[in-house]
Amino acid sequence: MPAAVIVFPGSNCDRDVAVALEAATGRPPAMVWHQESSLPQCDLIVVPGGFSYGDYLRSGAMAAHSPILRTVIDRAHAGTPVLGICNGFQILAEARLLPGVLMRNASLKFVCRDVDLRVERTDTIFTSGYATGQVLRVPIAHHDGNYFTDAETLQRLEDGGQIAFRYCDSDGNVTADANPNGSIANIAGILNAQGNVLGMMPHPERLAEALLGGTDGAAMFGALAEAIAA
């Protein structure tokens, strides 16, 4: 089954993730325009990075109310895997598919660089290609990646194993210095309670090819390709 990539006005990592998906699955994903109200047959939905609607008002807010998102929400509830990267994470949070919000980086600056991520869960279809505690090198590129949620929700995320990735140093230690944006508990990516929706600020599609400086992102697409082929 193919994957589908949602395209909003202002999405700009849609092509990048399509390239990574095609490399992993051997076929191009369906590109679905935000005005559509239905999705094609697909076993994976990707909400890509970018600046949907210019990220005006709040990052992801307007996209969360676009026609296609209603269908994405329904599918997510029905169990279809949904991956939100960067702006995609912001959109999924605004759409309440994932708890919490992504606020302005603590530095107030846009930041684009490679960071180290510690893999916290490997029993999901997104992360089964990694080992628990493995340190990945993946780029971030965002202005609003400062994950925040209240203490109670955070506890629920911790207890429920819903934290997928944390920012860490190159040895896997979760430290304040390794936190590029001020995220609470160094959170870089979270899952919903069912484990079929993942939102993450880092861009695995950007380091999925040796020529571009690393391949740590490729295993995520490899794992997804396997899962949806099965």
Add this chain to the structure above:
Amino acid sequence: MSITASRPQDLMGLSADEYDTILEILGRAPNVTELGIFSVMWSEHCSYKSSKKWLKTLPTEGPQVIQGPGENAGVVDIGDGQAVIFKIESHNHPSFIEPYQGAATGVGGILRDVFTMGARPVANLNALRFGSPDHPKTRHLVGGVVAGIGGYGNCIGVPTVGGEVNFDPSYNGNILVNAMTVGIASTDKIFYSAAAGVDLPVVYVGSKTGRDGIHGATMASAEFADDSDEKRPTVQVGDPFTEKLLLEACLELMATDAIVAIQDMGAAGLTSSSVEMASKGDVGIELDLDRVPRRESGMTAYEIMLSESQERMLMVLQPGREDEARRIFAKWELDFAVIGTTNASGRLTLIEGGNEEANIPVAPLVAAAPEYDRPWTPAPPCAVVNADEVPAADDLGDALISLVGSPELCSRRWIWEQYDHMVMGDTVVRPGGDAALVRVHGTGKGLAMATDCTPRYVEANPIEGGRQAVAEAWRNVTAVGATPLAVTNNLNFGNPERPEIMGQLVGAVQGIGEACTALDCPVVSGNVSLYNETNGKAILPTPVIGCVGVMSDVAKAVTLDFKAAGDTIFVIGETLGWLGCSLYQRQITGDTTGAPPPVDLASERKNGDLVRHLIADGVLTACHDVSDGGLAVALAEMAMASEIGTDIGATINVSTDIPTHSWLFGEDQGRYVVTTAAPEAVVDAAATAGVAAHAIGVTTVSTLTLPGARPISVAEIRATHEHWLPDYMAAG
């Protein structure tokens, strides 16, 4: 002439002679709208009246050139039916007044220049000059400009991959923000601005028109006085989201054959876009201003024609294709309006509310644009400084540390980490090296690009400085392994009405031309920004060169970082120890007197060709060109760039008959530092090519050991190098 008696008080920046020419062209006095149109069309910014005579001397042709200067951007063949389209443009004055929006709209403007020709932009660069770090405005300007460039480029999703930054007191009241865009198109799908044909619909698309930036073009042609803060209403606000929609909509329409001509509305907005289309197509244009989409009520014809609202385009379509085009723009939620038609009158006619608001013959409006042969005096020659006139530091290692931690040479990471330099998924060599390398999507080939200029050299000797700017940009592109194809240039100077400033421009253009010819790298586009002065004090002459090269296999690219211990280090090119005008000299003596290092264009070319061949043959493990700070700084940069945690340094062992400090810090041109695991291959190839190649040492673990200097750990150099800019910015 009798009408002269009634010459209006406000000539909108035109001279009395220019006004008289208008009277002759029209055979009557112009109304205010017409005068405004002449004023912007004949402004320095649009007419190049001071520089045209000299720009014509630049080499602009070559078998690779599809379109040289004269269109929105230059077009160069890169094989396989593809072309690279690029240009650089200044947004100096707006960025000084409002750094965020000024820089952002500068990026927006240059992007439109490139996609209006049918290219998808694939990379942005930015060449920045700020005042002295301790000037009270500098920090705010750096912060705002960088945020603005990032804000626009990141949102539209085009990676910002390179650029340069200098600090100098001469820019205190007049910063330079030069933005460059590189795009890729099919050679059979390139769009031009000539509105050939009559009775064709003229279509306006994009954002609505407001009262933004009226007279921005003439502002860019005037000197600043201290009251420039008062010139505020001309500030334009950028909307990168709308630009992204405009980009996608234009490319979608360009995939059809509905477009006859297309032109972005940049400086002087609807005026220059409509006049240029009409002039190039030898037709007349009638515009019905009532149909222009507007953001504000009560706008006059004058305001509509001169508005510099951003994110707008003007197109001439094939008849009958309006609906198809309208559907595309509706899908992207952009304004679309048929606002006029082309005709055979040869005149620009503007109608508003049924009245004729302007009626100007297009040909003389363009052809009679003034062209001045301004008086100029050549820059006085500077004495050559001998190496022994510049004292050696007690410890050359300390000198190196202070150089790599200085504002001029410290890391620019704080800047480029605010730019998304990876979006589009093809950035093979990221910022921080010599040239950035961006793969041509879906292929194995790549485009290398860099911007360069060393203003202190240009000030000391404009001809040599002009040559050097081209040579350094060419060298940077060569250093990753690419073949330089062509350049774009941004000539930033002071007031051309002063003969010594004009002399700088004339000299720099001569030097640029000579270098472009010798290096087979023609000029395909550019921009001139004059009157960069505050209270009569000019900026350093700053002719920025942007160079683009092609590489057939990006997998063969070489970066500057030392890769492993045990490689042999060579210097390609001759080291004579030229300290005049060098950063070392400034570090030690406090200023940069003397003649700049000469550029020997023949050896520049031979050395570069050798390096490129060595890279293509897979002989080199790292390569870096030598520029500011000389060999010592180049070696330090290669060490710092090595992987953190497994630092690679070098041990340099040379015996020279020149003073050690001049060997280390001299800024002789035409040189590269390269590393290899196959030293004989380098020696043989250099001998065959007749190029000087000296083995100077080996790479080692974690420490840089230079002659006359204490051994320094790579970690120490890196810490110093990375510190200055973030600390400086945080101190505000």
Add this chain to the structure above:
Amino acid sequence: MKARIHITLKSGVLDPQGKAIQQALTGLGFDAVEDVRQGKYIEVELSESDAEAARTKVSDMCEKLLANTVIENYDIEIVD
């Protein structure tokens, strides 16, 4: 009819912008500053003549889009 809307962060919610502004103000020598919170101010022009109907509409807009009620409060004032 015009609505003036204030959107502010709920107490207890981290405000990186407010914090940064506070630091910057302190850095500029404004030492009397004890706390800074940054919110949004939105003006909506409505073709609606009934104030109550306008308020209902605007509060619907806030719930649906303008505010993220997980972290933000909103306050509406109808002027005309």
Add this chain to the structure above:
Amino acid sequence: MKARIHITLKSGVLDPQGKAIQQALTGLGFDAVEDVRQGKYIEVELSESDAEAARTKVSDMCEKLLANTVIENYDIEIVD
């Protein structure tokens, strides 16, 4: 003492955010919306007991940092 500060774009200055919000509201079916302008709302808590002194300080803050006076206006209200 608390200052409530409104920072709004000068009239005539393009407001891309407001424009995008307006389009989004229209897309959500709020067709009575004629115009949207977005500004900032900042609350500053001051250790200052004199209202006039507070106002002077805050307006200095606006000039120096809070507002971009090239394109924005500011309005200060002192409450306590």
